[in-house]
Amino acid sequence: MTIAGSMQVRGLAIIDIIRHAAAAHPTREIVSRNVDEPLWRYDYVRCFERVARCAHMLVRLGIGGGDRVSSLAWNTHRHFELFYAVPGIGAVLHTANPRLPDDHLVFTINHAASRVLLIDANMVPIVERLRSRLGVVEHVIVLADADRTPAGYAGYEALIADEPTTYAWPDLDEHCGAFLCYTSGTTGDPKGVLYSHRSVVLHAMAAGLSGAFGFSAFDVVMPCSSLYHATAWGLPFAGTINGVKFVLPGDRMDAASLHELIVNEGVTFSGGVPTIWTMYLDYIARTAAGPGTLKRIVIGGSAVPRDMAVTFDRMGVTVQQLWGMTETSPLGVVATPTPALAELGREAEQERIWTRQGRMQFGIEIRIVDDEGQPLPHDGETSGALMVRGPWVIERYYRADATACDADGWFDTGDIATIDREGFMRITDRKKDVIKSGGEWISSIDLENAAAGCPGVKVAAVAGVHHPKWEERPILLIEPHDGATLTEDHVVAFLAARVTRWWLPDRILFGPVPLTATGKIDKKVIRETHRDILRDG
Numbered sequence: 001m002t003i004a005g006s007m008q009v010r011g012l013a014i015i016d017i018i019r020h021a022a023a024a025h026p027t028r029e030i031v032s033r034n035v036d037e038p039l040w041r042y043d044y045v046r047c048f049e050r051v052a053r054c055a056h057m058l059v060r061l062g063i064g065g066g067d068r069v070s071s072l073a074w075n076t077h078r079h080f081e082l083f084y085a086v087p088g089i090g091a092v093l094h095t096a097n098p099r100l101p102d103d104h105l106v107f108t109i110n111h112a113a114s115r116v117l118l119i120d121a122n123m124v125p126i127v128e129r130l131r132s133r134l135g136v137v138e139h140v141i142v143l144a145d146a147d148r149t150p151a152g153y154a155g156y157e158a159l160i161a162d163e164p165t166t167y168a169w170p171d172l173d174e175h176c177g178a179f180l181c182y183t184s185g186t187t188g189d190p191k192g193v194l195y196s197h198r199s200v201v202l203h204a205m206a207a208g209l210s211g212a213f214g215f216s217a218f219d220v221v222m223p224c225s226s227l228y229h230a231t232a233w234g235l236p237f238a239g240t241i242n243g244v245k246f247v248l249p250g251d252r253m254d255a256a257s258l259h260e261l262i263v264n265e266g267v268t269f270s271g272g273v274p275t276i277w278t279m280y281l282d283y284i285a286r287t288a289a290g291p292g293t294l295k296r297i298v299i300g301g302s303a304v305p306r307d308m309a310v311t312f313d314r315m316g317v318t319v320q321q322l323w324g325m326t327e328t329s330p331l332g333v334v335a336t337p338t339p340a341l342a343e344l345g346r347e348a349e350q351e352r353i354w355t356r357q358g359r360m361q362f363g364i365e366i367r368i369v370d371d372e373g374q375p376l377p378h379d380g381e382t383s384g385a386l387m388v389r390g391p392w393v394i395e396r397y398y399r400a401d402a403t404a405c406d407a408d409g410w411f412d413t414g415d416i417a418t419i420d421r422e423g424f425m426r427i428t429d430r431k432k433d434v435i436k437s438g439g440e441w442i443s444s445i446d447l448e449n450a451a452a453g454c455p456g457v458k459v460a461a462v463a464g465v466h467h468p469k470w471e472e473r474p475i476l477l478i479e480p481h482d483g484a485t486l487t488e489d490h491v492v493a494f495l496a497a498r499v500t501r502w503w504l505p506d507r508i509l510f511g512p513v514p515l516t517a518t519g520k521i522d523k524k525v526i527r528e529t530h531r532d533i534l535r536d537g
Ligand code: ADP
Pocket: 182, 183, 184, 185, 186, 299, 300, 301, 302, 303, 304, 321, 322, 323, 324, 325, 326, 327, 330, 357, 413, 414, 415, 427, 429, 430, 516, 518, 520
């Protein structure tokens, strides 16, 4: 038996985040680089007004509650406006990933059944190529000002120009869909994850906490994870709740362009996948530039090479690792310090922070289980399948009939991990990437991490391929830095001092490392390309 609480029943709504920022942080800025346009600069009040204009425009086009709208856009202020306007009217924003192969891109927009497609100007060639296959799309709108809207297209600025700057935002059921994000579909078709208003707002509140991003209004945040990839880790919401200044880099994610923004706009915090920071560190080393005002970088999506964290630390920039996936909105865990760790001294503390994917935080339960689904101890040694549960974890894929979870609501992440007594989680591998050699496991992540520390290595990728005697053996593909000369002997000598003998790769290859649409090492391609390389042992 329970009795009803006597508090207000007010649903969690995404629009309330920007409404709050406009009221509580009215003059805090959002600065945006846009495709072939001058730098854009405004504050939360003006942003909220344009969100209202955009909402009116969408309603005028016939978009209403439950309708889907797709974006094909970079990290810009107009894309940011869609993040509030679309869910604000009860519709769903599907953030399409322009780096997906054509078939997958077409699949996601058609699967979402989006009636409107809003694109950046340099996406026009993609849309022209695929238009005939996008039967459901009724309107294509280019996110550009009137002068830069290509002939034959409707332009966003022209469409919103005469709309009112306020909107009577409807009360929505907090469980209704708001964002539709697809996994990149490394196996089979991409799968849709439909975030709700409730999941997005709870995730945003939790992401800003000190056990995660730890935001305040003094932060200047430059998201280098894409708005189209799991809502850029929810930064547009977690940052806005806390009134941070946003710096949106647009489509120019090269190191020089990012560095210019960091210095000119006083960026203190950024986040993105390791490949971006590899390029950035290379640029810093070549130009002898300093990190400007940058204080903290959260890196995730793939394991953070230890050397990357050490190099940033020497520059006075703190690195924290994040683990998450589209199915977890995407924040799972972030590696943040604890008093118990601090007592062990700075070196031990850093070691733990740099080599762990993150630490348990409220709202997302994590555990590891064996092959029979039995829970395993949190001793930092035992590894098992990583399971997650919580209010911003997927229940079922979009349009799927069956739940994606077990009977107790746990979602199997497909990752293998250890968890220690302090709640730190360490990913040892993705289930499908782990290398089974002679009945033992080799962690491709640990081997990559060791190889990435070898001077001259830009990216190191390890994959398991068939071996007639051992079942599988590791091969290592190295993409060297420009101008670096690396030999197989040199790399083997470097690794031999760092990993056990039987982990040493059977082949070391040099060449470009293939990446997925979300900037991760594409091991499937490496495995397929070199499938027979160890055929003769
Ligand atoms: P995809 O790239 O397949 O579209 P996600 O972006 O959702 O999908 O990727 C989630 C996966 O990325 C996780 O299951 C995990 O394997 C990997 N991942 C994310 N963060 C980390 C990290 N810090 N270290 C190692 N692996 C990570």
